[in-house]
Amino acid sequence: MEPVSLIVLLVMGTLAGAINAAVGSGSLLTLPVLLALGIPPGVAVRTNTIGILFSTFGSVYGYRREIAEEKGNLGPLMAVTAVCATGGALLLLISPTGALDVIVPLLIVFALGMVVFQKRITAALRSSQERRAARRAAGSTATAAAERGRGPVTAAGPALEGGAATEAGTDAIVGAASRSPYRSPGLIGTMGAASVYGGYFTAAQGILYLGVLGAFTGRSMRSVNSIKNLLSLIVNLAAATVYLIAHFVLGVEIVWLATAAIAVGALLGGYFGAHLAKRMPEWLLRGIIVAVALFALVRQIL
Template sequence: MSLGALAVLLLMGTLAGMINAAVGSGSLLTLPVLLALGVAPGTAVRTNTLGILFSTVGSVAGYRREIAAERAAHRIGPLLATTLVCSALGSCLLLVSPSEALDVVVPVLIVLALVLVVSQKRITRAIAALRERRSARAGVAEGAPGGAEGAREGGAEGARGGVYTSPALLASMGVASMYGGYFTAAQGILYLGVLGAFTGRAMTSINAMKNLLSLLVNATAVAVYLAAHWIWGAPIVWEAAAAIAVGALAGGYGGSHLAKRLPESAMRGVIVVVALVALVRQVL
């Protein structure tokens, strides 16, 4: 691979790292470059995932305090386990499925993520109302002190520390993680949409968890791809992966500090713009 091509990949890796730290989908900058250089789709995905892993390393380093606070305040073990298992399944699926499947899956999931992001507040209110009605019915049926009022207070108390453990959230994140292991591009947008919709928290608050989950997914995918490379020779373009990795590491760390300063409205706007660009690139 020429020095010019490696320089372009370095630049795109840096920009991708910054975008990944803020919203995700930075791979939609680096992956098309690999494809334009004549790298086969499956090889390009493996090469890109190996390089872009370092963007999540950088962004997690930048968000280390926020991640520590999330771990102290909430139970994240079930979410991490779900993400790990499902991303491994997605990575294995890539190794055995035709690359043409990406043309169908990616646009659908990007549209779904956009709907979740744009409708987050409405979805959150609907979920909260449903939980409140269930808690009220449970309180009346069990004769809870204070009736529905007591049931609501008890439900709120029981929910503390469990914001990431609802079955609906885990199921949705499982599907998103399978996609992330299969095709890393735009996974951050999916994670922000799902986490925001099911927790009701601001985008700026859940971005740290999004970056941690993205690191876990990418690391799992890389482990599967490296095993496939060493066992039966699944190709990886090492020099291209290295160029992306260097830029992505710097961009991820720098982008994490920029993302912390973005207000939620700006964060939501960036997500919509990036997702629309990603959708146009995939469709065209």
């Protein structure tokens, strides 16, 4: 591989690491470059995944305090994410090379759509979640009112007084509120599906995770960004482990020089570049991602 190509990958890896820490979708900078260098799609995805893994090490370390605050609630979510990401990586290994020539351009288009329409997708998911929460709250209120009106009969015989019913209802609401949204079955199941995509393709997975986490927790993108970075680390680590085993056992190809260039840049970008990425205008970040990805897309098609 030529020195100029390695320098380009190093620079793109640094930018990708910074973007991953702040938003996500950094692989849409590095993966298209690998494809533009003539590396086959499957090899490019594996090479990029192992290299970009180092960006998540840096970003998770930078968010270590925020992650520590939620660590007691993340066990099931982390386990499902790891298993599903492993499945996605295995799916890439068994996908025929000819199929990848068609699938990868389609996935780039899909990832680009998530980048361009991120705000609309996130708003739609959050609106749907809020409507479901409002319906559940209305149903709980109606049930509580009915119970107060007819006085529920206990096993001991006498009906509960209105005050007792109200107190029981309040306790139930407080108990529900005390449960972490990160333990929600809906969130865990949806993140499992998203992790299959992440293990298979990696590009723009962070944006997808931000949308899912924001919608199901009701929290801002900034507040769930730490957990997004942790889950991205788990997905990339699971996929990289699969690819490394396949490389040493089955001889599956990985371009190690390209991996090293991306890894060095991604590690630096993930740790030091997050603040820069957050200060860059959003239109500039999206513009760079879209331009590079479109260039690779055109090259793939032609």
